[in-house]
Amino acid sequence: MDLPLLSACFAALALTLYGLLDGFDLGVGTLLLLQRCDSSRDHTIDSITPTWDGNETWLVMTGITLFTAFPIAYAILMPAFYLPLIIMLLALGVRGVAFEFRVQMSRYRRRWDLAFGIGSVVTSYMQGLILGGLLQGVAITNGEFSGTVFDAFRPLPLLTGVIVVVGYSMLGSGWLYLKGNAEILHFSLKSLRIGTPAFLLLLSLGGLYAASIQPGIRMAWVLHPVSLPGLAVLMILAGGFLTLFPRSVNAIVPLILGFAVILFGMTSVALIVFPNIIPFRLTLWDAAAGSASQTFLLVGAIFVTPIILAYSAFAYWIFRGRTPENGWVE
Amino acid sequence: MRLDASTLARIQFAFTVSFHIIFPTISIGLASFLAVMEGLWLKTKEEVYLQIYRFWLNIFAMAFGVGVVTGLVLSFEFGLGFSRFAQIAGPAIGPLIAYEVLTAFFLEAGFLGIMLFGFHRVGPRLHFLATCLVASGTVISASWILAANSWMQTPSGIKVKDGHIEVVHWLHVVMNPSWGVRLPHMISAAYLTACFLVSGVGAHYLLQGRYPVFARKSVAIGTTFATVLIAGQVFIGDILYGTMLKHQPSKMQAAEGFWETKSESPAPYYWVIVPDQQHQRNRFAFGTPYLGSIWLTHSLNGTVEGLRNTPRNQQPIMGMVFYGFRIMYCTAMAMFAVGISSLWLRWKGRLFTSPWFLRILVLMTPSGLVATLAGWYLAETGRQPWVIFGILKTVDAISPVPAQVLLSSLIAFVCIYSVFMGAFLYFTLGLIQRGPKDESTEANSSGSLKNAFQSKILARVFDTSATGRR
Numbered sequence: 001m002d003l004p005l006l007s008a009c010f011a012a013l014a015l016t017l018y019g020l021l022d023g024f025d026l027g028v029g030t031l032l033l034l035q036r037c038d039s040s041r042d043h044t045i046d047s048i049t050p051t052w053d054g055n056e057t058w059l060v061m062t063g064i065t066l067f068t069a070f071p072i073a074y075a076i077l078m079p080a081f082y083l084p085l086i087i088m089l090l091a092l093g094v095r096g097v098a099f100e101f102r103v104q105m106s107r108y109r110r111r112w113d114l115a116f117g118i119g120s121v122v123t124s125y126m127q128g129l130i131l132g133g134l135l136q137g138v139a140i141t142n143g144e145f146s147g148t149v150f151d152a153f154r155p156l157p158l159l160t161g162v163i164v165v166v167g168y169s170m171l172g173s174g175w176l177y178l179k180g181n182a183e184i185l186h187f188s189l190k191s192l193r194i195g196t197p198a199f200l201l202l203l204s205l206g207g208l209y210a211a212s213i214q215p216g217i218r219m220a221w222v223l224h225p226v227s228l229p230g231l232a233v234l235m236i237l238a239g240g241f242l243t244l245f246p247r248s249v250n251a252i253v254p255l256i257l258g259f260a261v262i263l264f265g266m267t268s269v270a271l272i273v274f275p276n277i278i279p280f281r282l283t284l285w286d287a288a289a290g291s292a293s294q295t296f297l298l299v300g301a302i303f304v305t306p307i308i309l310a311y312s313a314f315a316y317w318i319f320r321g322r323t324p325e326n327g328w329v330e
Numbered sequence: 331m332r333l334d335a336s337t338l339a340r341i342q343f344a345f346t347v348s349f350h351i352i353f354p355t356i357s358i359g360l361a362s363f364l365a366v367m368e369g370l371w372l373k374t375k376e377e378v379y380l381q382i383y384r385f386w387l388n389i390f391a392m393a394f395g396v397g398v399v400t401g402l403v404l405s406f407e408f409g410l411g412f413s414r415f416a417q418i419a420g421p422a423i424g425p426l427i428a429y430e431v432l433t434a435f436f437l438e439a440g441f442l443g444i445m446l447f448g449f450h451r452v453g454p455r456l457h458f459l460a461t462c463l464v465a466s467g468t469v470i471s472a473s474w475i476l477a478a479n480s481w482m483q484t485p486s487g488i489k490v491k492d493g494h495i496e497v498v499h500w501l502h503v504v505m506n507p508s509w510g511v512r513l514p515h516m517i518s519a520a521y522l523t524a525c526f527l528v529s530g531v532g533a534h535y536l537l538q539g540r541y542p543v544f545a546r547k548s549v550a551i552g553t554t555f556a557t558v559l560i561a562g563q564v565f566i567g568d569i570l571y572g573t574m575l576k577h578q579p580s581k582m583q584a585a586e587g588f589w590e591t592k593s594e595s596p597a598p599y600y601w602v603i604v605p606d607q608q609h610q611r612n613r614f615a616f617g618t619p620y621l622g623s624i625w626l627t628h629s630l631n632g633t634v635e636g637l638r639n640t641p642r643n644q645q646p647i648m649g650m651v652f653y654g655f656r657i658m659y660c661t662a663m664a665m666f667a668v669g670i671s672s673l674w675l676r677w678k679g680r681l682f683t684s685p686w687f688l689r690i691l692v693l694m695t696p697s698g699l700v701a702t703l704a705g706w707y708l709a710e711t712g713r714q715p716w717v718i719f720g721i722l723k724t725v726d727a728i729s730p731v732p733a734q735v736l737l738s739s740l741i742a743f744v745c746i747y748s749v750f751m752g753a754f755l756y757f758t759l760g761l762i763q764r765g766p767k768d769e770s771t772e773a774n775s776s777g778s779l780k781n782a783f784q785s786k787i788l789a790r791v792f793d794t795s796a797t798g799r800r
Contacts, residue, residue: 050443053398057435060405064431067408067416068424075417078409079729085410086739089403090746096399097750100392104757145413149735289421292497296425304432311440318444318451328447 003294007069008277008284010301014065016266018058020171020259025052027172029095029120030165031191032113040183041113047179047323049099054312056092068297072143073277073287080138080145081130084152088126095119121165128164131269132157134279135210135217156213159206166199167262170242174255179323189247192254196243196261200236203265216280220272228268235264338736339411339728342743344710346403348703349747353397355702358472358517359524360390361465368458378547385544385766386528389758391446394438396750403743411736415717415727422488422495422503423478430474438467469517476516480509482718483709484577490721507577511570512709518563519705522665523698525556530695531762533688544766546682549691553681557669564666574712578719580640581712584651586626587615588636596631597622601656605648610638646714654707661701668694 025048035041066074078085094115102112129152136156139147173195176188211217221228242257277284288294319328364383371379405427409416444452444460452460487502488495497503529552535545575582587600589610599621604614623632637645668690675681682688717724 050447053442054436054439056398056402057431057439060402060435061428061431063405064424064428067405067420068428071417071420071424074409074420075413075729078406078416079413079731082410082729082731082735082739085406086742089406090742092402093399093746093750096402097392097395097753100395101753101757104388104392104760145730149731289424290494290496292500293421293425296497296500297428300425300429300432308432308436308440312436315440315443318448328451329449 003291003298004069004284004288006298007065007288007294010298010305011062011065011069012270013305014058014061016263018055018062019266020262021055021058022052023168023262024048024171024175024255024258025055026120026124027168027170028175029117029172030124030169031172031176031187033117033121034191035187037183038110040187041110042327043181043184043323043325044176045099045102045113045116046327047176047184050319050328051315052099054315056096065297065301069289069294070277070284070287071289073282073284076138076140076143076145076278076282079149080147081133081152082149084126084129084133088123088130091119091122091126093119095123124165124168125161128161129153129157131164132160132206132210135160135214135269135272137214137216137280138278140278140281156206156210159202159209163199163202163206166195166202167265170195170199171255171258171262174242174258177254178251181322181325188254193243196239199261200239203235214280217272224271227271231264231268231271235261235268238264333733333737335731335733335736336725336728338733338740339731340724342736342740343407343411345740346400346407346743346747347710348706349751350397350400350404351702351706352699353393353400354468354472355520355523355699356393356527357390357397358468358520359522359527359698360386360393361461361468362521363524363528364390365458365461365465368461372454372458378543381544381766381768382528382547385761387446388761392754392757394442396754400747400750409729411729411731412717412724412727413729415722418493418495418722418727419482419718422485422497423481425500426474426478426481426504430471430478434467434471434474438464438471441467472516472520473513476513477504477506477509479709480512481506483512483574483713484508485718485721495721508570508573511566511573515563515566515570515705516702518559518566519698519702522556522559522563523702525552525559526665526691526694526696526698528552529556529691530693533691534695534762535765536682537685537688537692541765549682549688553669553672553676553691556665557672560662560665560669563662567662578713579635580637580644580646581651581708583635583637583639584646584648584712585655585708586622586634586636587612587617587648587652588634589638589648590636591638593622593634593636595623595633596620597626597634599625600652603649603652605652607645607647607649610642644715646712650711651708654704654709654711657704658701658708661697661704664694665697665701 028044028048032041032044035044063074066077098112098116098119102109102116105112133152133154133156136151136154138145139151169191173188173191176184177192180188211221238257238260242254242261245253245257273279275283275285277287364386367379367383367386370376371383408419441460441463444457445464448457448460481503484507486506487499487504488497490496529549532545532548532552535541536549571582587603587605588597589605589612596619598615598617598619600615600617602614602616603612605611606613620630622634623629626632626634637648671687671690672681675684675687680687713719715723715725717727
């Protein structure tokens with residue numbers, strides 16, 4: 001059995017779940033900055049309070065899977081993206097404690113809200129920066145990172161950062177459309193109508209620019225002449241519907257369409273990157289740990305992941321429906 | 331000390347991990363405490379248990395939140411600061427941490443929402459189950475991370491082949507020689523931390539004459555558990571001492587403060603030393619004669635091995651190890667004294683009415699955290715200069731990241747973590763100042779909150795969605 005491939009699939013699953021689930025959490029945080037009224041802000045944060053922690057755990061899962069199954073890649077990527085990662089971790093920290101601390105006081109709650117919003121934007125932006133940096137290419141010599149810590153701040157990463165912020169906001173709008181009160185519903189509808197086409201436009205620009213500077217991406221289009229254009233068409237269709245959907249549809253439809261758009265995007269990136277773990281530089285087999293480590297990890301992953309998905313879904317089910325006007329604790 | 335990349339990476343890791351461990355210690359202890367309180371409430375329907383539960387739930391939530399976000403940093407910091415360690419150790423300890431995420435982090439995260447916000451959404455039994463699952467999640471999490479750290483202290487189950495580690499026996503990696511002792515040691519430490527937090531707050535209220543029912547219950551429960559736990563902890567600590575003496579003699583040599591290959595006979599027990607690592611001697615040492623022989627060798631004139639038995643390039647820095655050990659040990663003795671006094675006062679019926687004892691309890695409120703941190707300093711500084719004992723030195727494990735970058739991230743961590751700590755203390759002290767809420771208005775004695783509230787919520791939700799559609 002091809003263990004590194006299976007481990008890579010698990011890492012991809014964890015990363016996908018992270019991007020979709022924490023994507024809407026982070027997007028909700030970003031959208032908080034655009035809201036004018038205090039009660040809407042409370043309501044917006046309440047919509048994600050009971051479930052955010054599990055969503056963020058998929059980030060740890062992704063990182064640790066990389067550490068376990070592809071230690072060589074982990075050891076190259078962590079120093080290569082030292083600054084964006086440290087900034088992301090600090091921003092996630094600020095955002096995480098803001099959840100707990102903002103409810104402890106009413107006087108300065110808006111300052112914690114601001115910290116929460118900025119933390120969300122910065123986290124999303126840094127994740128985009130890392131994505132762009134990977135596609136641009138990481139300098140490796142003799143199996144070690146040989147670039148500088150500022151490599152991640154080149155034009156392509158700076159652009160992909162914006163794309164990720166907008167993409168997550170699109171997911172966040174979908175979530176708020178599902179969970180929010182009348183006021184939030186109105187707000188999220190507006191933000192979907194504007195945000196989705198903006199995302200598609202930025203993504204096309206970013207894609208073209210990336211292809212112009214990275215021969216590996218042009219090569220991928222030659223290798224996948226059907227699937228990559230196919231995914232692009234699907235993405236535009238889903239995005240188009242998300243921009244123009246009628247208000248009669250079920251409240252969950254926008255979120256699902258948002259998921260679809262992001263999922264098609266992530267699949268395209270996966271197609272471009274595969275079979276590398278560090279794009280265009282290092283294949284997953286060259287970066288893999290010994291089979292004993294892969295097997296031990298995979299046994300756990302295969303047996304425990306379904307259970308995790310089941311009780312996580314249960315937690316969402318407990319907090320189903322629209323968010324109560326005065327929060328979950330009265 | 332030069333601030334080169336290796337020193338800075340070590341300071342950064344030491345700072346972030348020290349800061350982090352404070353919060354899991356609180357949340358491991360409080361989670362189990364909360365489970366016991368909720369269980370007692372369900373069983374007895376005594377309001378005071380629910381009151382205690384609600385009060386500590388708030389503090390638990392904050393500690394858990396800070397613990398999560400500072401722990402997230404650590405899972406990346408293996409690679410950020412120590413990429414060569416990550417590359418070599420990843421195959422061995424990576425899976426242990428992966429299992430921690432799979433079996434503990436998700437479990438905690440999945441049920442924490444129900445525990446914190448589900449009071450009106452689920453029945454009392456399911457809520458209790460959620461509390462129990464979160465509490466077991468904290469213990470499972472500790473088991474895996476202690477397995478990983480113990481493996482770094484006493485590596486086994488692997489073979490080293492051209493600079494790479496290959497796992498031979500997973501069972502030996504997980505159940506390495508020190509794990510079985512260090513895990514109960516840490517769990518007891520976390521439980522003791524919670525006991526002293528709870529009884530300290532109770533004693534504070536008793537001294538002020540506020541919330542007598544809540545306060546008496548807190549002091550009674552806190553001191554009872556603390557007495558049992560500290561007795562066990564002294565016993566576990568003694569076994570651990572023997573384990574480390576066997577597997578990491580250099581750590582225990584440094585911990586006792588002796589340099590000579592063999593100490594004088596009879597050996598004193600040092601309380602204060604000013605070690606001079608360069609000349610391999612103590613500039614100053616103060617101790618109790620005979621006590622070293624009695625405690626460490628269980629004889630009147632036994633000798634103790636000193637740090638010169640370890641080659642100089644493999645010695646830890648004695649001062650750090652010695653004081654880590656002494657602070658932990660002295661705190662533990664103080665806890666033991668509190669435990670004994672509490673038994674005596676209880677027998678005399680004066681547990682709640684002796685101001686001197688209550689003042690000591692208030693003073694001891696953070697004692698669990700002090701002992702835990704000091705113990706970890708003993709464990710981690712005593713392992714140096716190795717990161718994986720006997721296999722990889724810390725200086726050979728660092729990332730190719732320039733010193734200036736490490737310095738700026740260290741400054742950023744210190745600034746932001748100070749805000750976290752400041753806010754945590756401010757809000758926790760504020761909650762203690764405000765005191766527990768009166769539960770009689772919030773709970774009914776039937777114990778089922780679900781039916782009373784859910785219809786209300788549903789009606790409101792229905793109402794909101796209806797207006798939303800208009």
